[in-house]
Amino acid sequence: MHPMLPTLKPIPIKDRLSVLFVEKGNLDVIDGAFVLVDKSGVRTHIPVGSVACLMLEPGTRVSHAAVTLASRVGCLLVWVGDAGVRLYAAGQPGGARADRLLYQASLALDDSARLKVVRKMYALRFGEEPPERRSVEQLRGIEGARVRRLYDLCARQYGVQWKSRSYDPNSWGSGDLPNRCLSSATACLYGLCEAAILAAGYAPAIGFIHTGKPQSFVYDIADIFKFETTIPVAFRVAGRKNIADPEREVRLGCRDSFRQTRLLRRIIPTIEEVLASGGLKPPERPLESVEPAIPAKENIGDVGHRS
Numbered sequence: 001m002h003p004m005l006p007t008l009k010p011i012p013i014k015d016r017l018s019v020l021f022v023e024k025g026n027l028d029v030i031d032g033a034f035v036l037v038d039k040s041g042v043r044t045h046i047p048v049g050s051v052a053c054l055m056l057e058p059g060t061r062v063s064h065a066a067v068t069l070a071s072r073v074g075c076l077l078v079w080v081g082d083a084g085v086r087l088y089a090a091g092q093p094g095g096a097r098a099d100r101l102l103y104q105a106s107l108a109l110d111d112s113a114r115l116k117v118v119r120k121m122y123a124l125r126f127g128e129e130p131p132e133r134r135s136v137e138q139l140r141g142i143e144g145a146r147v148r149r150l151y152d153l154c155a156r157q158y159g160v161q162w163k164s165r166s167y168d169p170n171s172w173g174s175g176d177l178p179n180r181c182l183s184s185a186t187a188c189l190y191g192l193c194e195a196a197i198l199a200a201g202y203a204p205a206i207g208f209i210h211t212g213k214p215q216s217f218v219y220d221i222a223d224i225f226k227f228e229t230t231i232p233v234a235f236r237v238a239g240r241k242n243i244a245d246p247e248r249e250v251r252l253g254c255r256d257s258f259r260q261t262r263l264l265r266r267i268i269p270t271i272e273e274v275l276a277s278g279g280l281k282p283p284e285r286p287l288e289s290v291e292p293a294i295p296a297k298e299n300i301g302d303v304g305h306r307s
Contacts, residue, residue, distance in 0.1 A: 010074040013199045014265040016052045018192055018258040021251060023057035029065040049073040052264060053195040055080050055187070067091065076195035080187060087187060087215070090194055090204075097201035103282040104206050104217075104275065113278035117208045120277035124270065125224050140209060150227055158232075158239035177246060178238040184247040185230035186222070188254040190215065193222045196267040221271060229257045 025036040025044070034048040048054070048069060053076045056062065062077065070077050070091065077091040107113045118139055122130040126146060130139055148164075155162030160178050175183070197204050197217060207216025209223070233253035237246050258264065 010072075011050055013052055013074075013196050013268060016050050016264060017047075018051075018255055018264060019053045019055055019188055019251075020046065020051050021055045021057060022046070022060050024059035026061045026063065027056075027066040028063040029069050034066060034069055048075045051075050052199075053078060053191045055191055058082060074199055076191065076198060078191045078194070080191075087190060090191075092198055099282060099285070100201040101203055101206075103280070104202050106283060107275060107278040107280055108206050108208060110278070110280065113280050114208055117274055117278045120274050121209060121220060121224060124274070125227070136209070143209075150231070154227075154231055154235040158235040160235050160239045178235065181234040181238045181246055181250050182231070184250040185234040185254050186226070188251060188258075189222045189226060189230045190218050192258065192263065193225075193267060194218045196264070197221065197271065200268045200271055202271065221267065221274075224270060224274075225261075225263060225267075229261055229263060230254050233257050 022036055025038045027034070027036055027046075029035070030037070030043065033043075034046050035043040036046060037043055046054070054070065056077060056079045058081065067077065079088045079090070081088065107117055115136055118136050119130050122139055122143060125143075130142065134142070151162060151165060154160075155178070162178055163176070165182065166175070166179060194204050194215060202217065204215050204218045205213070207213070207220045210216040210219040213219070234250055237243065237249045237253060240246075240249075243249055
């Protein structure tokens with residue numbers, strides 16, 4: 001690189017495309033470009049540096065060079081099942097920062113701070129303060145009842161015959177159409193939220209309402225935005241007749257919804273707002289800590305991105 005040119009930085013999450021789905025091809029870096037090569041040898045260029053999350057469906061192979069480039073530019077790779085459901089694994093485009101990890105963990109381990117964070121999530125999700133003097137378990141029960149009513153409301157609005165949120169992840173075809181649409185929509189939102197959480201330097205596994213899962217915090221954050229983005233899309237598609245590929249229609253609808261609601265610009269600020277409500281200050285670095293032998297250059301798009 002010419003010494004007079006500025007150092008390249010990843011594009012911030014808020015300025016990127018939301019998600020792209022890739023299937024039946026080999027992802028590779030050829031002639032310096034990130035491409036998908038199909039069985040006929042046709043190359044499709046993918047602007048990996050301007051995408052928050054690539055969802056890799058069955059039939060996709062990824063080269064070491066492609067994974068390396070995606071990591072450098074901060075694009076999350078997520079391996080998913082047919083129709084974009086059943087999230088199997090995810091790469092790590094940025095990675096957690098120790099100071100933010102400790103901050104997040106201290107909030108989750110403090111009962112009073114955790115309750116404050118859960119109450120803030122509830123207020124953001126439903127647009128009103130939750131009842132006073134309720135435990136996390138009680139708030140979870142109230143939330144569940146309200147969510148069921150919201151599902152019923154969406155179903156009536158779009159003329160969908162709705163029973164309950166129920167599906168078997170090991171038998172995708174056994175679920176009814178509304179549940180399949182909801183699962184496809186939710187997978188899109190989970191991938192996007194995980195990309196933002198990693199880019200901000202936090203840990204997807206340290207949740208507040210959800211716990212014990214690798215993506216507990218992803219579920220917490222996704223739930224805040226679910227009923228204004230993905231749920232209406234899923235029920236709208238489920239209410240239409242004679243759709244050849246409803247899961248694809250859901251993905252396209254989610255992409256448009258993410259753009260219209262400017263979701264990528266809101267996720268990281270919402271994470272910061274939610275955690276700040278816990279009332280704890282980020283931990284100070286110990287005086288006896290040792291600096292790295294070879295300091296890394298500051299070259300980031302969002303806090304947490306590796307360069």
